[in-house]
Amino acid sequence: MTYDDYLAGKKVILTVATTGGVHGKDANLNLPEQPAEIARDVRECERLGASIAHVHGRDEYGENSAAHLQAVNDAIRDHCEDVIIQNTTGGQSAYESRVRGIRTDPPPEMASLDMGPFNRGQHIITEHTRHNIESLAREMRERGIKPELEAFNNGHLNETHRLIDLGLLEEPYYVNLIFGGGTFSMPSPRNLLNLVDNLPENAEFNVLATGRHQLPLTTMAVLLGGHVRVGMEDNLYFERGRPAENNAQLVERSVEVIERLGREIATPEEARSILGMD
Amino acid sequence: MVCPYLEYRTHDESHEFDHPRAYCGASEAFVSPMQADVCNDRDRFDHASYCSVYRRLVAEIESGDD
Numbered sequence: 130m131t132y133d134d135y136l137a138g139k140k141v142i143l144t145v146a147t148t149g150g151v152h153g154k155d156a157n158l159n160l161p162e163q164p165a166e167i168a169r170d171v172r173e174c175e176r177l178g179a180s181i182a183h184v185h186g187r188d189e190y191g192e193n194s195a196a197h198l199q200a201v202n203d204a205i206r207d208h209c210e211d212v213i214i215q216n217t218t219g220g221q222s223a224y225e226s227r228v229r230g231i232r233t234d235p236p237p238e239m240a241s242l243d244m245g246p247f248n249r250g251q252h253i254i255t256e257h258t259r260h261n262i263e264s265l266a267r268e269m270r271e272r273g274i275k276p277e278l279e280a281f282n283n284g285h286l287n288e289t290h291r292l293i294d295l296g297l298l299e300e301p302y303y304v305n306l307i308f309g310g311g312t313f314s315m316p317s318p319r320n321l322l323n324l325v326d327n328l329p330e331n332a333e334f335n336v337l338a339t340g341r342h343q344l345p346l347t348t349m350a351v352l353l354g355g356h357v358r359v360g361m362e363d364n365l366y367f368e369r370g371r372p373a374e375n376n377a378q379l380v381e382r383s384v385e386v387i388e389r390l391g392r393e394i395a396t397p398e399e400a401r402s403i404l405g406m407d
Numbered sequence: 408m409v410c411p412y413l414e415y416r417t418h419d420e421s422h423e424f425d426h427p428r429a430y431c432g433a434s435e436a437f438v439s440p441m442q443a444d445v446c447n448d449r450d451r452f453d454h455a456s457y458c459s460v461y462r463r464l465v466a467e468i469e470s471g472d473d
Binding site for chain 2: 222
């Protein structure tokens with residue numbers, strides 16, 4: 130994926146990450162947590178152009194629960210037309226819990242696959258060991274699930290190349306370059322350029338950037354021939370001091386930016402084709 | 408054993424929710440979903456080891472005892 134892809138007008142895959150596992154309604158009351166709330170947001174975002182919905186499960190208290198992914202998946206299928214469901218396998222939970230993201234019935238078309246650990250708070254490191262990552266990659270391949278390879282920092286690209294060398298992934302590799310605080314890649318245009326330069330051959334890339342970096346770095350991704358993820362999982366604000374009203378508000382703005390820059394939005398069917406899922 | 412400071416509330420001075428949510432009585436604030444894992448001692452987490460608020464509180468109490 131290159132600037133040439135931008136010039137050629139390659140279509141943009143737009144992912145909405147509605148909820149995540151980090152924030153709750155105490156941070157923004159508009160954050161959807163329950164299956165019906167999430168499905169309503171996804172439906173509206175699909176209507177605006179999102180082709181992938183990255184989702185997490187929450188229990189009745191708004192706490193992380195992989196067991197609730199089944200209900201979220203069911204609600205999305207009930208409410209939406211054709212959006213691609215991408216379940217999380219990330220977060221700080223134990224492997225046995227996270228693997229439930231690829232064991233829903235039917236399985237999701239996609240699932241996230243964190244390429245390594247990262248820090249949470251003062252005392253927590255997530256349990257994304259190589260053993261766990263390889264186990265998830267194998268099971269995703271067995272179940273026909275396309276992994277979204279989450280590179281939280283530069284070193285995680287090394288791990289991505291390693292997984293490819295082990296023969297655990299299929300082309301095109303869909304790499305999500307993640308920018309933010311803590312263990313994430315430092316959010317800057319130069320770092321995005323550098324990470325794009327170090328992508329594997331035959332990769333498609335997406336940009337995820339947290340908070341105020343969401344809009345500028347995803348816009349840059351559009352110019353570099355990449356894809357875009359936005360949503361309230363990554364950013365609770367529409368602009369400084371103004372909380373997002375819903376996920377659709379963030380998706381709508383990205384659609385405007387993408388189209389103003391001359392690229393079209395991929396439908397779910399076109400996204401499947403770009404990612405080799407058809 | 409869950410954290411003794413963990414409560415479930417539907418509101419505080421600046422929030423009102425339809426359903427109860429995890430609230431830290433020590434810091435007097437609702438906690439994030441990830442922090443709630445620690446408050447509830449889920450998975451490998453236990454509040455005595457992983458919660459900065461609890462650890463600081465215990466340290467303050469112990470230093471006060473001295």
